[in-house]
Amino acid sequence: MDPLAPLMELSEVADALENARATVERMMWHKSLESDHTAVADEVALAETAATLQLEGFELDVDSLRAWDGSDATVRGAIRVNEALPSLVGVWRSSPRYVLARLHMFATSDFDVSQGSPQPGRPNLDETGSARMDALCALVSNPTSDLPPTLRAAVIHGELLSLQAFPLANDIVARAAAKLTLAEQGMDPHFLIALNLGHKERQPEYVGSSKSFSTGTPDGVRSWLKHYGQAMETGAARTLAICNERAG
Numbered sequence: 001m002d003p004l005a006p007l008m009e010l011s012e013v014a015d016a017l018e019n020a021r022a023t024v025e026r027m028m029w030h031k032s033l034e035s036d037h038t039a040v041a042d043e044v045a046l047a048e049t050a051a052t053l054q055l056e057g058f059e060l061d062v063d064s065l066r067a068w069d070g071s072d073a074t075v076r077g078a079i080r081v082n083e084a085l086p087s088l089v090g091v092w093r094s095s096p097r098y099v100l101a102r103l104h105m106f107a108t109s110d111f112d113v114s115q116g117s118p119q120p121g122r123p124n125l126d127e128t129g130s131a132r133m134d135a136l137c138a139l140v141s142n143p144t145s146d147l148p149p150t151l152r153a154a155v156i157h158g159e160l161l162s163l164q165a166f167p168l169a170n171d172i173v174a175r176a177a178a179k180l181t182l183a184e185q186g187m188d189p190h191f192l193i194a195l196n197l198g199h200k201e202r203q204p205e206y207v208g209s210s211k212s213f214s215t216g217t218p219d220g221v222r223s224w225l226k227h228y229g230q231a232m233e234t235g236a237a238r239t240l241a242i243c244n245e246r247a248g
Contacts, residue, residue: 002145004155010222016229017148023236024193030243037190043242044194049082051196052175055203073110077169080106081176085183085191092180096140097133100165103176107169123165132163140181149185153178154228158221162214175199194238198231201238206231 008014027033032040050065053075060068060075068075084106092099101121108120125133136159143152160174175196182188182195199206209227212220 002147004147004151005145007151007221007225008147010218010225013222013225016226017150020150020229020232020236021148023233024187027192027236027240027243030240032243032247037192040239040242040246041190041192044192044239045082047194048196049078051200052172053078054200055196056172074169076110077107078172081172085176085179088180089183092184093141096137099180100173100177103173104166104169107172111168124167125163125165129163129165132159133165136160143185149182149187150228150232151225152185153181154225156181158210158213158224161210192239193232194235195232197238198233198235201234202227202231
């Protein structure tokens with residue numbers, strides 16, 4: 001049995017994930033995506049990069065990111081991470097450790113590591129953390145059932161937030177890994193769901209439920225998974241709004 005299967009029995013989780021799936025399905029059928037999704041994907045990518053940076057404490061909206069002068073290493077790194085995602089989908093399942101290292105290198109390659117900070121791409125974990133990372137990578141490499149991709153993405157995201165394997169830009173990597181999971185599992189192959197916008201719009205819940213997830217209790221895990229479904233639903237709705245704007 002898939003080790004994640006029991007999580008679907010937690011209160012309100014199945015409903016939250018099903019509501020998210022239904023909203024994503026409606027989004028995918030929008031007429032503006034019928035012939036060419038590229039323009040919408042570009043708009044979503046910009047909004048997603050701004051959202052992940054806002055979750056890191058930056059006051060950047062889409063317009064200011066368009067006009068950004070390239071002066072901050074974290075912003076440069078977040079842009080590189082987002083640009084790299086499509087090229088990493090094909091190797092995510094087979095080589096999750098490699099991909100996580102690459103994501104971290106993209107995120108931090110401009111950081112000053114001369115003061116003793118760990119080198120880009122190198123996780124910093126004790127024995128327990130290493131065992132948890134092994135289990136996480138197994139989830140990526142062995143999706144053994146037809147459970148909702150959102151469930152797997154949520155657990156991978158939550159575990160990476162909890163582990164804090166990378167002292168710098170860890171949460172940017174965690175959010176990118178979740179998006180790769182959704183793409184590789186076929187739910188969002190073209191990175192059209194504005195998931196990070198969903199997290200940003202529910203930021204207090206995002207922070208609180210991720211901390212609850214790290215406790216490992218059923219209530220803590222339930223809180224995070226319920227948030228994830230609702231953030232996915234919100235993100236898909238934001239993409240629908242972008243589609244409607246483009247459709248006029």
